[in-house]
Structures are given as structure tokens and as C-alpha cells.
Amino acid sequence: MHACAPAADVFRVIVVLTIGSATNGKPANHERTAMARAIDLARHRQGRTHPNPPVGALVITRDGRCVGTGSTQAAGNAHAEAVALTEAGAHARGATLVVTLEPCNHAGRTPPCTETIVRAGINRIVIGCRDMNSAVRGGGIEYLRQHGVEVVLETIQAAVDLAQGHHKLCQTGRPFVTAKWAMTLDGRVNVPAGGGRISGSAAHQHVHKIRNSVDAVITGAESIRVDDSRLTVRPPPEDGRQPIGVVFDSLARTNPGARVFQSEAHTLILTTQAAPLSRVRTLEEAGATVIECSSEKTNRICIDSALAVLGNRGLTTVLLEAGPTLTRAFLDAEAVDQCAVFVAAWTMGSGQLAPISVSELHKEGSPDQAMHLVGPDLLFLSDERRYGPGAA
Numbered sequence: 001m002h003a004c005a006p007a008a009d010v011f012r013v014i015v016v017l018t019i020g021s022a023t024n025g026k027p028a029n030h031e032r033t034a035m036a037r038a039i040d041l042a043r044h045r046q047g048r049t050h051p052n053p054p055v056g057a058l059v060i061t062r063d064g065r066c067v068g069t070g071s072t073q074a075a076g077n078a079h080a081e082a083v084a085l086t087e088a089g090a091h092a093r094g095a096t097l098v099v100t101l102e103p104c105n106h107a108g109r110t111p112p113c114t115e116t117i118v119r120a121g122i123n124r125i126v127i128g129c130r131d132m133n134s135a136v137r138g139g140g141i142e143y144l145r146q147h148g149v150e151v152v153l154e155t156i157q158a159a160v161d162l163a164q165g166h167h168k169l170c171q172t173g174r175p176f177v178t179a180k181w182a183m184t185l186d187g188r189v190n191v192p193a194g195g196g197r198i199s200g201s202a203a204h205q206h207v208h209k210i211r212n213s214v215d216a217v218i219t220g221a222e223s224i225r226v227d228d229s230r231l232t233v234r235p236p237p238e239d240g241r242q243p244i245g246v247v248f249d250s251l252a253r254t255n256p257g258a259r260v261f262q263s264e265a266h267t268l269i270l271t272t273q274a275a276p277l278s279r280v281r282t283l284e285e286a287g288a289t290v291i292e293c294s295s296e297k298t299n300r301i302c303i304d305s306a307l308a309v310l311g312n313r314g315l316t317t318v319l320l321e322a323g324p325t326l327t328r329a330f331l332d333a334e335a336v337d338q339c340a341v342f343v344a345a346w347t348m349g350s351g352q353l354a355p356i357s358v359s360e361l362h363k364e365g366s367p368d369q370a371m372h373l374v375g376p377d378l379l380f381l382s383d384e385r386r387y388g389p390g391a392a
Contacts, residue, residue, distance in 0.1 A: 025152055027098075031126045034058045034066065034098040039128070039158050041071040041080070042100050046162070046213040048074060048241055051314030053166030055080040057099040059088040059122075067091040075314070076109040085120045093121030100159040101166075102131040105139040114143040124150040128159030130389045132167045160388050165215070165316030167388035168337070174307040175215065176387070179320040179327055179355075180207060180340040182377075187357040188348035189324055191227075199342040202375025207321075208233050210340065214243055214317040216268075216310065220326040221249035230259045231321070244268060246310065246318070247288075248326055250301050252279035256286035268313075270306050274299045303333040328355040338384035342377045 027035065041056030048054075049072045057080040059068035068091070070083025078086070081103055085092050103113035103125075117125065125144060130153065131137055141151050160167075165176040182199040183189045189198070197204060211217055217231040224247055231245040242265035247254055252275035254260075260267050267288045271280065272295035280290045294305035310318060320330055330336050343358060361380050370381040 027126045027152055027154055030060065030064050031096065031098055031152075034060055035100070035126065035128055035156060035159070037066075037069070038080075038098050038100050039156070039162065041069060042159075042162050045071045047215055047243060047317065048239070050165075050215045050316050051075060051169070052079070053101060053163040053316065055099065055101045055163075057081045057084040057097060059084050059092050060096045060098060061091055062094060062096075065091075067095070079104070079110060079113050081113040082110070082116050085116060085122075088120070094123045095121075096124040096126065097122045098126045098128075100128045100156075101163055102127050102129065102136060102138075102153075103140040103144070104131070104133075104136050105143045106135045112143075114140050114147075117144065118147045118149065122149055124152070126152045126154070128154065128156035129163055130155070131163075132388050133170045155389050164337075164384065164387055169311055169314075169316045171387055173311045174304075174335075175310050175315045175318045176337050177307070177318055177320055177330065177335055178210070178214070178338045178340055179330060179336045180210065180342075181321070181324075181327060181354060182342040182344065183354040183358070184344050184346055184348045185358060186347040186349065187354045188351040189354045190348070190351035198344050199377045200344070200375040203342045203377045203379070206374050206379070207342075210319055211243055212237055214319045215315040216244040216246050216318045218246040218248065218318050218320045218322065220322045221247055221251075221254050222325070223321075223323050224249075224254050224258050224260055226323075228259050229321070230263055232263050232265065236264075240264065243319070244315070246270060248301050248306065248322070249275075250295065250299050251275050252283055252290065254283060256282050261286045261288060268310075270301055270309065272299055272301055300329070303330055303335045307335060324352055324355050331355055339380070339382040341380040341382075342374065343380060344377050 038056035038058050042054040045054045052072055052075055055072045057070050058066050060066055068084040068088030070080045072080045081099055105112050105114045144151050168176045212233045219229055223229055232242050242263055244265050245260045245263055245267040247269050249269050250272045252271045269283050269288045269290045270293050283290050291309055293309055294302040296302055372379055
């Protein structure tokens, strides 16, 4: 869809939707049902389409039949609208297109979706979110109206949420950052004596679901040294896609034999000018792309500089899974958009402290913040920083 954009799980079925008449430029009941399906299509493509956002689309005939579904393909391939219209074929003429994000009106690696929509003969389009990309914003809607397509724009929060990374990248040049960690009730984050994990198996599985939905996973060189983290989704998803691994390593000390280099996904090592050239070359020989970032006086990587580097590579969503030092640095730099914290119902008594304590999580929280059980552990989701339509 929109460079600055996940792809088609196409359901090759014809669904008859309950018809409801639309009034006052609002979606009809069957169009709202279709929008919910489009959002689900897009959600299944999260993490698979950067630099484009995950978008879902359905084509509905006048008698309420769904004749085409689609979601954004990998970058450079068809957008959601094109996939749905191709499946619909001749049935698209005079039909309604339901799409989660405003169609693009500019040519990139694919033709403008607006032109494809007009050529297909779509009579009406229902859009769940305006695109904040300056190359699109309002232009797609204007083009469609100028070419006789009835446009219904109703901001759907679920559609806005799906495009948070896209909106942030377009507005700031940086990806949307979720910081995740696990801690005990007394705020300890170090691995228990004798190995194992702080949180349970259900929380562990949930983390892999999050990894499966982001473009990249960030960690620090110390986490690689201590844990030999792979930063992958396990078990591997059916499509084989893995998030890009990103290691903050100011002196390029990462072991070239580390498991992060054995992943199917590419690995980025972010370093500084202080890194010896010999170490940089060794990491490149291990298969990594090494990128020099601006540094602070302590030779630590400048967080904002690093995120700008990731944004320039088109990454829209990243998961920070690092130790307390790097996580605290992200928090201090106000670079975290959302926290996902697993709290285990036991105490350790000593060890490394989390970036934020349990009491601070509650104190800084709001009534809208989500807390729910994942197995025996409590998952705390902080209010995410909002980007896109309606954001402050």
C-alpha cells in the first residue's frame, strides 16, 4: 500500500453478508462486518510488509456477496486492494471496496491503488483510517471522489492501531518501539540460579507471538554474550519469515559464532566509531550488516541515531528485548512507545533490578492500561503512544 506498509491470506470463499442500508455517509452494517474481516486479514500480515503497513481489503457486490479478499504482500508486490480486486475480477464493477487504510495515490514499486480501483469499476469505498504518509494523506480519497467513487471514511481504532508503526515512521522517521521484559514481584530481572526463566511457558509463547508481529527484535551485546539469544520466532511460522535481529554493540564485541548469526533472518549490528575495524570485518564475515551510529560521550550508541538508522531501512515496528541497562537507556531517551511487562508471582530477594518497579508500573498507569493473566503471570501493557489520525 503505502511505502513509508502485511499481505494476502486470501480466503477463496464467497460469503453472503447481511445487507443493511448506509445513512449519512456511514458504513452499513454489512460493511462494518466486512471491515472487521479486513482488519483480521491485515493483522495476520503484521511484520511481513515493511516499509508498507499491514492492510486488509474486501470487495462486496450490491447483493452483499464477498467476491474478493486481500492483504498487502511483501514490499514490491501487490497491495491489499489489488489482491482483492484481482480475485473479484469482473464482479468488482459496481461493487463496494472495504479497506482498512486510505489507498495510495502515488507510484512506487507498484502502481497507485487509486487508479486500480477506478479501472476496476468500484462504485463505493469504505475506509477505516486516513493515511498519514505525506505522499498519500487525503490524496487517495480526493482522487477517488474526483473519479466518481463514493467515499465513506470512518476512523476505526483497530485500523488505526494496525498502522501505528507506519504512521510513526511517516511522522518521525523512527519505528514504533515496544519494550518487553519479565520481572519478579520484587522487581528482579536476572535469570534464576540454575537457569530457567522468570515467567512461565504461556508468557514465553506470548512473547513469540509478539516477535512474529514485528519487523525486528532489538537486544544488546551483553544479552547476546550472556544468553546467546537467537531473536527468532519459535516454533518458526508457517511462512518461514523471521524478524530482523538488531544488536546494539558499540565496540563490535559480539561473538561471530553467536546463534543470532545462524537465523534465517538478517542480522544488523549497530556500533560506533570506537569499534575496531578488525572486529567490524569479522562480524561482516559472519553475515551481519554492521552500521555505525552516532555515539554519546561514553561511546554508547545514541538511541535516537540508531532508531533513525532503522527507520531509514524502512522498519516500522521493533520489539526491544534487552537487559535493564539498554532498556533504561531507551526509556530515558523517551524512545519507548509501549511497554509489555510480564510480572511473575514470586520474589527473588536479590539480583538486577528492572528498569521500572511493580509499584512504578501502577503509579504511572491509567485506568485504560491493560493488565491480564498469561498463564500464572501478569502481563502489564502500558498505554501506547499514539500516532496517526486523532493523535495529539
